[in-house]
Amino acid sequence: MTVDPLAHPTSDDVAARLRSRGLRVTGPRLTVYRTLARLGGHRSADQVAAAVAGDGPGLPRTSVYNALKALADAGLVAAVDAGPGTALYEVHGHSHHHFLCRRCEALLDVPAATPVQDLLGLQLPGAVIESAQVVLRGVCPQCAGTPAS
Amino acid sequence: MTVDPLAHPTSDDVAARLRSRGLRVTGPRLTVYRTLARLGGHRSADQVAAAVAGDGPGLPRTSVYNALKALADAGLVAAVDAGPGTALYEVHGHSHHHFLCRRCEALLDVPAATPVQDLLGLQLPGAVIESAQVVLRGVCPQCAGTPAS
DNA sequence: GTGAGTGCAAACGATTTGCACGGTG
DNA sequence: CACCGTGCAAATCGTTTGCACTCAC
Numbered sequence: 063m064t065v066d067p068l069a070h071p072t073s074d075d076v077a078a079r080l081r082s083r084g085l086r087v088t089g090p091r092l093t094v095y096r097t098l099a100r101l102g103g104h105r106s107a108d109q110v111a112a113a114v115a116g117d118g119p120g121l122p123r124t125s126v127y128n129a130l131k132a133l134a135d136a137g138l139v140a141a142v143d144a145g146p147g148t149a150l151y152e153v154h155g156h157s158h159h160h161f162l163c164r165r166c167e168a169l170l171d172v173p174a175a176t177p178v179q180d181l182l183g184l185q186l187p188g189a190v191i192e193s194a195q196v197v198l199r200g201v202c203p204q205c206a207g208t209p210a211s
Numbered sequence: 212m213t214v215d216p217l218a219h220p221t222s223d224d225v226a227a228r229l230r231s232r233g234l235r236v237t238g239p240r241l242t243v244y245r246t247l248a249r250l251g252g253h254r255s256a257d258q259v260a261a262a263v264a265g266d267g268p269g270l271p272r273t274s275v276y277n278a279l280k281a282l283a284d285a286g287l288v289a290a291v292d293a294g295p296g297t298a299l300y301e302v303h304g305h306s307h308h309h310f311l312c313r314r315c316e317a318l319l320d321v322p323a324a325t326p327v328q329d330l331l332g333l334q335l336p337g338a339v340i341e342s343a344q345v346v347l348r349g350v351c352p353q354c355a356g357t358p359a360s
Numbered sequence: 361g362t363g364a365g366t367g368c369a370a371a372c373g374a375t376t377t378g379c380a381c382g383g384t385g
Numbered sequence: 386c387a388c389c390g391t392g393c394a395a396a397t398c399g400t401t402t403g404c405a406c407t408c409a410c
Contacts, residue, residue, distance in 0.1 A: 086384055086389060107374080122392050127375065132390090143292035143346075146400065147374055161335055172335055186310055186321055188352030195346045197292070203337030235364060235409055256399080271367050276400065281365090296375070296399055 071099075071153075076138060083136045090121055094129035095138060095153075104142055104150040104160075104169050142195065144169055159196035165205040172198060220302075225287060232285045239270055243278035244287060244302075253291055253299040253309075253318050291344065293318060308345035314354040321347060 071079070076095050077087040085091075097113050098105060105113075111126045121129075130151055133139040142150040144162055150169070159172040220228065225244050226236045234240075246262050247254055254262075260275045270278075279300055282288040291299040293311060299318070308321040323345075 088384075088390060090391070123374095124376090124392055124394095125390090128391070143294060145292060146296060146298040147372095149295040149374080161338060161340075164341070170335070186319070186347075186352065188355055189310060189347075190350040190355055191310075191347050192313070192349040193347070195348065197344045197346075198335075198338075198340050198342070199344070200341040201339040203335065206337055206339050237365060237409070239366070272400090273367055273369095273402095274365090277366070298399080 071138065076133075079136050079138055080132070085132055085136060088129075090125045090129045091132055093121060094126055095133055098139060098151060099153045102153075103171075104144075104152045106148070106150055110151070140193070140195075142169075142197075144197070157194075159198065161198040161200070161202065163202035163205055164199060165201055168202055168204075170202060172196070220287060225282075228285050228287055229281070234281055234285060237278075239274045239278045240281055242270060243275055244282055247288060247300060248302045251302075253293075253301045255297065255299055259300070289342070289344075291318075291346075293346070306343075308347065310347040310349070310351065312351035312354055313348060314350055317351055317353075319351060321345070 073092055073096065076092055080087050080091060093114055094110060097110055097117065101109070101113055107123065107126050107130055110130070111121060111123050114121045114126070130139065130141075134141050134151070138154055139151045140154045142152065142160060144150055144160075157174040159174055161170040161172050162168075163170070222241055222245060225241060229236050229240060242263055243259055246259055246266065250258070250262055256272065256275050256279055259279070260270060260272050263270045263275070279288065283290050283300070287303055288300045289303045291301060291309060293299055293309075306323040308323055310319040310321050311317075312319070
């Protein structure tokens, strides 16, 4: 299943993709997706719900979870695990990785300069690799900013 | 004490490392570590607690969490995020990555053939990268059924 | 002896579930 | 019209917290 890595699919794209997976096109799904795309970056289900609420009629948390799960299944958004009890979502754009600062808890993007996926895929003959999630941990430039003189 | 970075640390190593971090050497910590090492692979806090219980006097969950956190801080065990509400731990051995099968939920090890960490480190000038966690997702060879496709 | 670590009980919070209603196809 | 998806309420479950006791150092 090849997924065209569009940076920001339009509402029509969302609708088309949902349909192609046998999923229905509904308000919450479009709203959640567009909100996530507008916010950009990595957002929690709660952040999405808050943004949606501040943007109009709002949406119950359950529906946000439902929509996010459906969108994730459809391959339109990607889930990032940044620890237990913390699921973050982002629009499934170009490939990149993540850096989690141990000190300030910031989650930074790291450009994917190398086809990590292809490299590692060679190690598992027979497996179908659909995505690669890389999480680096350490101290971010800002927190390290105070040079250990 | 010489610490072999590629071998599983002995109880003495555990004690030494804990001490070197200013942490005390206690029963729960040694028990949890040795149990995790004996079980091998990736284990949840609950699995460790169960194994410890079946192996003698047992240990309350809180203590298992305490010990795992202390061991993780000491760098003796590594935490792997395999989804929200699921923290897995493993003895901090040689560097390797993980593959999570979408179908059977199996978590497989992937040999670290390439210095992913070094490669990506170049993308974040000023950051101190302490660890790299790679989680590949897809369908494992067994679930893919036909290895030759 | 002192303070870190333990472990009991209770809180916590993100996520999930069951089910009746409403909208999509 | 049939069924998927919504959304309310409540449950669930891994994990965290507060605090008095105990043990390592």
